[in-house]
Amino acid sequence: MPTVSPRPIILDVDTGVDDAWALVYALRSPALKVLGITTGYGNADVDTTTRNTLLLAELLGSEVPIYRGSAEPLFRAWSGPVPQIHGVNGLGDAPLPLVTRQTADSDAVQYIRDTIRANPGQVTLVTVARLTNVARALLYDPGLAAHIDRIICMGGAAFCPGNVTPTAEANIWGDPEAADLVFRSGIPLTMVGLDVTHQGRLYQRDLAQLDPALPYTELLRRATDFYIEAYIKEDPRNDGWCPLHDPLAVAVAEDPTLVRTERYPVRVEHTGVWTDGMTVVDARWGQTPTGVDVALDLDVDRFLALFRTRVGLL
Numbered sequence: 001m002p003t004v005s006p007r008p009i010i011l012d013v014d015t016g017v018d019d020a021w022a023l024v025y026a027l028r029s030p031a032l033k034v035l036g037i038t039t040g041y042g043n044a045d046v047d048t049t050t051r052n053t054l055l056l057a058e059l060l061g062s063e064v065p066i067y068r069g070s071a072e073p074l075f076r077a078w079s080g081p082v083p084q085i086h087g088v089n090g091l092g093d094a095p096l097p098l099v100t101r102q103t104a105d106s107d108a109v110q111y112i113r114d115t116i117r118a119n120p121g122q123v124t125l126v127t128v129a130r131l132t133n134v135a136r137a138l139l140y141d142p143g144l145a146a147h148i149d150r151i152i153c154m155g156g157a158a159f160c161p162g163n164v165t166p167t168a169e170a171n172i173w174g175d176p177e178a179a180d181l182v183f184r185s186g187i188p189l190t191m192v193g194l195d196v197t198h199q200g201r202l203y204q205r206d207l208a209q210l211d212p213a214l215p216y217t218e219l220l221r222r223a224t225d226f227y228i229e230a231y232i233k234e235d236p237r238n239d240g241w242c243p244l245h246d247p248l249a250v251a252v253a254e255d256p257t258l259v260r261t262e263r264y265p266v267r268v269e270h271t272g273v274w275t276d277g278m279t280v281v282d283a284r285w286g287q288t289p290t291g292v293d294v295a296l297d298l299d300v301d302r303f304l305a306l307f308r309t310r311v312g313l314l
């Protein structure tokens with residue numbers, strides 16, 4: 001049997017409850033080789049998201065280097081954290097142990113640039129946060145785009161409502177100029193947006209099935225309880241679940257066939273009055289030979305089975 005080598009990825013996060021699950025998934029998957037993790041502002045400020053990322057890595061016993069990244073969007077002021085969704089500490093206000101791990105010396109943008117240049121055409125960027133770090137790497141080294149294998153981006157909403165405004169999803173809305181730059185860069189890009197992430201659900205009852213022997217179980221149970229309660233408050237029809245936004249992007253890096261994609265031109269709105277941060281997916285003339293691979297359907301059963309194995313849900 002031929003063996004398939006693990007896919008080399010850089011994971012860009014704003015840890016955050018669903019980012020925490022994405023980290024657990026990525027660092028435990030034998031099908032992925034996490035070369036490095038880069039952090040940024042978003043669900044909380046960059047110091048907090050970096051601390052949370054270090055904590056998860058430490059609990060997992062991972063030595064993967066972690067690079068602190070952007071503290072604010074490219075051209076705008078940061079709109080601030082979202083404690084009502086991720087807690088003040090970004091992890092649902094669960095009590096956190098002290099972290100002893102440190103960040104790597106280099107900055108996230110330099111790391112992304114150097115790693116891509118050292119491995120041309122080999123590395124996939126999995127972004128589950130604002131696209132500021134990646135946009136800054138492209139501004140710093142405009143030739144870099146040609147050497148990125150693919151970006152798998154948790155972000156955007158193609159044919160469904162947004163989650164910050166009626167038209168915009170948080171990771172795109174949080175820095176639309178950066179997203180515009182990345183979406184126009186010509187880098188092969190899979191958009192794992194709300195159209196599919198809302199199909200992959202983690203229920204409160206699932207949390208009891210997390211293997212009690214794992215070092216992150218107590219933390220993730222508490223953090224996710226908080227996160228699910230936030231979703232219930234937002235939508236009274238929610239019967240006790242949260243979307244698995246960020247883990248789904250990681251799962252798609254492992255197995256792209258989990259989602260059905262269609263290729264369309266996609267532009268990011270950043271001057272609109274009502275549509276700021278909207279991913280404008282132009283499907284009027286049908287699919288195109290170039291453009292963004294927009295994920296529109298998820299094989300829910302296969303994704304959840306894989307997710308459960310990777311994170312240790314018994």
Ligand code: RIB
Nearest residue numbers: 016018019128170171245
């Ligand atoms: O819209 C969901 C995305 O925004 C997720 O990546 C979440 O962690 C936040 O960053």
Ligand code: CA
Nearest residue numbers: 014019128129
């Ligand atoms: Ca995130």
